[in-house]
Amino acid sequence: MRHLLLLLLLALLSACSEPPEPTPLASAGAAPLLLGQPATATPLPGRLPRNPHLAANGNGYMHGDGYSSDSHPGPGPLGRAMQVASRDGSRKPGGMCPIHTFDRGGRLVVLCANLLQFELQLLEPRSLKLLARYPLPARPSTFHALITLDPDKIMSDSSGAYFYLDNQDRVVIANAEQRIQRIAHRQDAEGQWRFEQVDAWDLSTQVPHDCVRPSAWFPSGECDPITGVMPDEGGLIWWWTRRGRLGTLNPQDGAVHGTQLAGEEIQNGVALDAAGLYLVSDHAMYLFALDAAGQPQQAWREVYDRGSARKSGSLSQGSGTTPTLLGERYVAITDNADRRINLLVYRREPGFAGQRLICQLPLFANDASATDNSLIGWGRSLIAENNHGYSSAFAQEDWGAVSGGISRVDLRADESGCDLVWHSPERSPSAVPKLSVQSGLAYFYSFEPQANGENAWYLTALDFASGATRFKALAGVGQAFDNNWSPITLAPDGTAYVGTFGGLVALWDAD
Template identity: 30%
Template sequence: MTRRTGAVTRGAIASAGALAAAIALAAPAGAVPGTPGLGPLGTATVHGDIYSTDTIPGVGPGTQTGVRASIPGGTCSSVFVGSDDMPVALCTAYVGTDPLETTPPTVVLLDPATAAPLARMQLEKGALLGGVYGYLDDQDRVVVADGAGVLHAVGHARDSSGAWTLTDEVLADLGPLIRDGDYVTGLAPGVDGRIWFVTVNAVVGTVVPGDPASARTLDLPADAGQPPGERVSNGITVRPGGASVMTSRALYEVDQGEDGQPHIRWRRAYGPGAARHPGMLSHGSGSTPTYFGPHQDDYVAYLDAADQSTLFVLDRASGDVRCAMPAFATTLHPETAAPDGTLIEGPAQSENSPIALASPGGGEWSLIIANTYGFQYFPMAVDGPAVPAQAPYRGGMTSIVTDGSGCTRQWTSNTRTATLPKATTGDRLIHGLSYGDAPDSGVLGDVLTSGIAQKTGPVFYTAIDADTGDEVVRSFVGTAPVDEPMELTGTVAPNIGDGDGPGVYWQGTVGRMLRIGPPAG
């Protein structure tokens, strides 16, 4: 079982001086260099960096978990914080009840001290994930695709009266390159100034902003000689000279030619399972691929979607398997437990990308995976029926350590994290919003953790020690359904005016935007 206390037990979070020392010691170990054209490392992309490590420099709020909140006018799937300390969120409102539908995605600028909305701009409606996978460029502009395939750079500035306004620059119109019924679902900046994109129907491409003739595309399944029908419901992970794309049936490693034309390096099919698992958005893997290694992209990690999910670590250049093992230790397969003996009850799957956190001494990486099996999404968010239709949500998280040649389970936690977790390198903590402890197993426990009942009750900010799995902070921040976490994506940023002190955790919920941390410095 996890250990819980009301305070962080790490000495690195005891004081501002100790925090600064922790940052200085931890930063060199596995730090990902900045990307030209991209905003601040850690807070400018959905997964923290172009390699999708879900790690952020610096530290979290520690025990300074005061909450400021606002109603941004929708559910904010992701939030970025720029070099000017201004948070900007991508939000979508829900309308109607039969059926439940979404409005077009909206860019919302937030006050860094109070979380209050300052300005907003609505984009054209498209696929659900079209308003999720954007990023912040080096001018603190949100780069995002609208429903027509137009790439926007939405900036912010103050007018002569001091009021905040949003500006819009069109970077590219990809509409002519996208078939009817298809939408851009993932975006990422390349290291050469190009923008990578991928569509729902598995078309990957690159484009130079402001130069429509530079666009190059590749239909992944067709080029690999596969039948049509593969879909993409995850982001795209980028590296120098290429990218990694997960479809509903295979992982593709893609190289980029000198003219920007993508080419398939290798394709690796995986087990998708018999149907969509409850707690997954689509029938197939939920992993955005994660790059890691001594040179940041030596290896690529992902999970399949077989009935017993497997974590794979591949050699990025060749596609060869470096190691593979059951992704989770569950009561159905107790032989996969870590030395702590902790097990997750029942089946386990993950809709989230693995966190890749380098060890302090170098040479090893912790791949940390959150269990989402049984999580109940809104009906319009999922692609097809689940089998079974619903299941109890037990949550939990596990850490698998690898040196690129073998894998060993380090720990398992039963904390019921219900957002995409993020790790901070300075304190080696994993941050997220979580439900309370699951009731004891049995009919009553299954009822209270399934369906609508799952989305009622207290919601907590929790921090988990990345090296031990101990839950070291739990702080009440809201109540579902208003603050239902919905597996949304947050970020951790330095506190304005106090960069060496505890950070601020920004996290959207169904109804609010939460600023969790100390008051603005």
């Protein structure tokens, strides 16, 4: 009977319609609109290469670009008469909108989710008006969470989150039925926007899919959801899964190649350059390249300290970072060492024969050190955020347990190690941080406890050079504004978008 009731609830919510005009998120109290003072832009030197099969750098992928630098080449808010808009999605399919990309017209192409389903949405910039939506299959973790009444099954599942927008504004995404879809959005003769699938490839022969679903509540086989997809510079689509499978899809002829890491899991995103695919499992850091037949082959592997257990502030036992590429020679992650995590920087060349590890620097305080968000990487600098003490918007009760801390580390030019440049005590418990190259500011999402027991949530800008907090712009007060592991994303027009537990928030300078 319980399963029948849950199915009826699923069907009922899936039938709800999403109104085009947004309902703003309700703030649960008053708080200062701006802490600090407006900043002055200080552009940073340098630029990153663009993957020709991705949208422009900063526009097409959760971590910004093929290097997963978490940087955006354009501006970010400077704290000048800040404007705020939000969209409440908590009572509708789509709900929280954590992943944001931008088409060439500046429109948002976002992945939204609630406890029951994922969907793509096309939103008008800043106003957040809904232009189109495209439902996606429910993930197995949704049904598993319903059976066990444990929402952590959903929170620890990153499958499907790593999609990208290609160089023709098409979404490329792995859905919960082991299919890679290519989905375009177009405006019809009446001016209405629509999503439509233009290609799909079935990977079920490569990736087992005996998963919990309405027709099979207690499957006996293996379920291995596809975590994400990314293109390489030759146009192949790389894919990877929770249980350590990875491979390529040739979109021209549908050919699929794959391999598997024995006994290892992959929970994070990837980075790519001309040499191949960089990924981190819960045991080791890898480069995979293609052999003459197009089969992915391990080019090198570096084991790191994965610690003895999953930490508070982490979604798995192992590194919580997507690999970040620096320049032409380095790749960086963090480990999961027990007392203090370490920033690790490796030489990444395929044929390098010496010691790959050139930086191992402990971060944050003893027994208060964890991150499940990727590093910002620019030039020879890396910025890490401490997520220790945070669980999720569902479960967090003790906000004093959130340890906080943000550190910038620079790699020495002679490759003899790396050095702590600055440390900030700001507490940004779960947001993927971003750097605006044009503004010279790194953006985080912090909270300030209020007298009414709620948290005020702020877009927080730190000076890249000094680490000084320049300003904090209020997004809103209350649980609906909790970030809940979503990225901050900077649009080409300088607007900052933050996925929240209740929906989506936009913040920008007054024109």
